[in-house]
Amino acid sequence: MTEFTGERAKPYGASITDLVLASEGSYTSTFSAVYWVWHEPAFRSMEHREGSVFTLELAQRLLDHFTVLNGTTYEFIYSVLDPQLKKVHLFVKEVDL
Incomplete structure (x- = not known):
């Protein structure tokens, strides 16, 4: 885990x-996960959103x-924790394995 800076990403x-x-x-009171999928040149909101996520699950x-x-495989690109809103932003891109 490293500090996120837009320039390095x-x-x-x-x-x-x-x-x-x-x-x-x-x-x-609990964390939620928000998925964003890469569609060049930007990430777009993914319909798959999770409500409460337990810490171990996250x-x-x-x-x-x-x-x-x-049914689609995604690679995790970045994750960003927003502690104030208790959200974890999960940035992914579709891959063929």
Whole structure:
């Protein structure tokens, strides 16, 4: 895990920065995961959103390199924790394995 700086995250950095800074919501008592899928030149919101995510479940997800959602395989590119809104932004791109 390293500090995120948009410059080091090319070609994804600007899109990630814009989405995280624009993130809205209200405070909740549990974390939620928000997925963003890469469609060059930017990430777009993915329909797959999870409500409450338990800490262990979230840690497991962050340690995996790939995930399958709705029958499609995705590679994790970046993850960003927003502690104020208790959101974890998961940035992925579709891959063929």
